[in-house]
Amino acid sequence: MSASRIVFHVDVNSAYLSWEAAYRLQMGDTLDLRSIPSAVGGDVTKRRGIILAKSIPAKAYNIQTGESVGAALLKCPSLVLVRPTYGLYIRCHRAMLALLREYSPRVQVFSIDECFLEMTDVRLGGRSPVEVAHEIRNRIRTELGFTVNIGISINKLLAKVASDFRKPDQVHTLYPEEIEEKMWPLPVGDLFMVGRATREKLDRMGIRTIGELARFDRTLLRIRFKKHGDVIWSYANGIDSAGMLESEHDGVKGIGNSTTIPFDVDDPKIARLYLLSLSEMVGMRLRDKGLTYGLVSVSIRHSDFEHFSHQKKLLYRSDSTDDLYREACSLFDALWTGVPLRHVGVRISDLSPKTAQQLSFFDHPRALARSALDKTIDDLRLKYGNSVIQRGSFLHTGVQPVMGGVGDEDYPMMRSAL
DNA sequence: TCTGGGGTCCTAGGACCC
DNA sequence: TCTGGGGTCCTAGGACCC
Known part of the structure; x- marks a missing residue:
């Protein structure tokens, strides 16, 4: 490793809110959401009413990310609320990523709105790291319409702390000799x-x-x-021994989806519909990556917010939605005592690539047919949308047949080890 | 006021084995 | 008899991140 490493951390200012604001301006709106007290928040009527991102003027009212929309409105009755549109955020993320890759081949996606750039051996054409960071910051603002903070240091931890200093649209450094004063x-x-x-x-x-x-x-x-x-x-103490990309291809460890139900559930049939819908999404995401699972977990949250989970290591590996749904149901039955239910989740882990050897385990005629069916349905949904085909059990129930975010528009989620 | 959804990693206790 | 120890795997829950 080089003696003087240089790392950038790029952090979109109030990401969801900035992206909504930039999009609305591009669509001809004259009001910039960033200039007024505003926030991106979930739908209160669906019991998803929390603040996901807020503008800087909203911050002045002490509105906090994660608090309920109701509480935020009490603090600031004129708060302008907009719904999240995740597809837009993924497009903005990708646009930013493409721009950042012009500056370094080693970009680590940390979350939808944060990236690290390894700048150590990058030729800067005689310019200082700070000058290059300003160029990146300016280009993102003028070309993409939103602002970022960029933190510069010798490791990821310090760069990340630096990007959190004064906002928005700023470049900060936090070199070891600045720790005592700045951090x-x-x-x-x-x-x-x-x-x-x-x-x-x-x-x-x-x-x-x-x-x-x-x-x-x-x-x-x-x-x-x-x-x-x-x-x-x-x-x-500013010590962070992690390198840039931990062995490049240590991919996802688990895939899960969960949802808050708009009403309390006491009917097991309804609960199972939610489990099925979530299993469909989880299974689809798994097969899209060509993986199999060996562990299934189910989590629930009661109406009083107590939460519980059960998991089970399987004696077999699978990539089938049906297997997943069956295991999820048996975990759920062991877990649920009939208390009114607010939230359910399905998650799989112990993932590994679907190999030819595993395929031979799958080649019972029934498993083969099921696998072909999964694939056919996946292809149709990818092409025409998730609602093109659905199980009969969902008919006239009002329950979405495939539930949860992060579908084929997948992006790497955060890695917890810096 | 009424509290999301996507992740990762760690710990502690029990089962089981030698 | 009343008492080991080390290792691994599994499970539930908690803490953290954005």
Whole structure:
């Protein structure tokens, strides 16, 4: 590894909201959502009413991402709310990615609105990293219509912290010699991997700032927080040993979809329809990647928000929707006591590529026919949309036959290890 | 006020084996 | 008899991220 690594972290400012604003301007709207108190929020009538992103003027009303739309409206009655449109966000993500790849062949997608760029061995044509970052920032604004912050440092952790400094449309550096001045005074909750639970525990230990965490006894943190203690202590000191791309092709570990149901469910038949619909989406996404699963999990949330999950390691591997649905039902039956249900989820993991050897396990005539049917349905849905073909059980139920986001328009999700 | 959905990783306890 | 220890796998739940 080079002695002086250079890493950029590019972070879209209020991503969903910026993208909605840019799109509306392009469509001829004269009002820029970014200039007024506004937010992207879920549908309250479908019980999905939380704030997903907010404008900077909305921030002035102390509106928080993740809080309920109702609470946000109490703080700011004039708040303009728009629904999320995920297809747009994926297009914006791809456009940004294409632009970033002009600057480095090594771009790591961290989430839909964040990327890391390895700039270490990139020829900058005599310009400084800061100058190049400004060019990227300017081009994204003028060519794509939204703004980003870019953080620059010697590793991903520090670059990410830097991009979180003053917003929007800014370039910041956070080199090791700047840690004490720029990072240590920040509240400890601003550190990557310090969420609410850890922040509260640290608070009780008298640790309020990143600097206090950095100078705290590492052994005590290790005793209190196990492995996590080591991680946050290292981060507080600017230490992040992770390279750019962890072995390139360590693909997805699991595929899951879940949904909040607009009403409380007490009828097992309705619950099963949701399980089937989610299984259809999960199965489709799995087959699109040419994978098989060996573990199935089901999660539920009661109307009082208590949540539970069950999982089962299978004695076989499969890529079939029917197998998935059957296993999901048996897990669900073991899990559900009949309490009114608000949310259900289906997830598969222990994924591996569908190999020729596995295919021979599948080649019982029935399995073969089922596999052909899955493929036919996948192809039709890809071509004509998910509603082109549906199971009869959904007829006249009002339940969507294929449920959940992230379909063939898949994008790499975040990796938790920096 | 009424609380999403997509992920990853870690831990602890129990089962089971040698 | 009353008592091992180490290893692995499985499961449920919790913490974190955007």
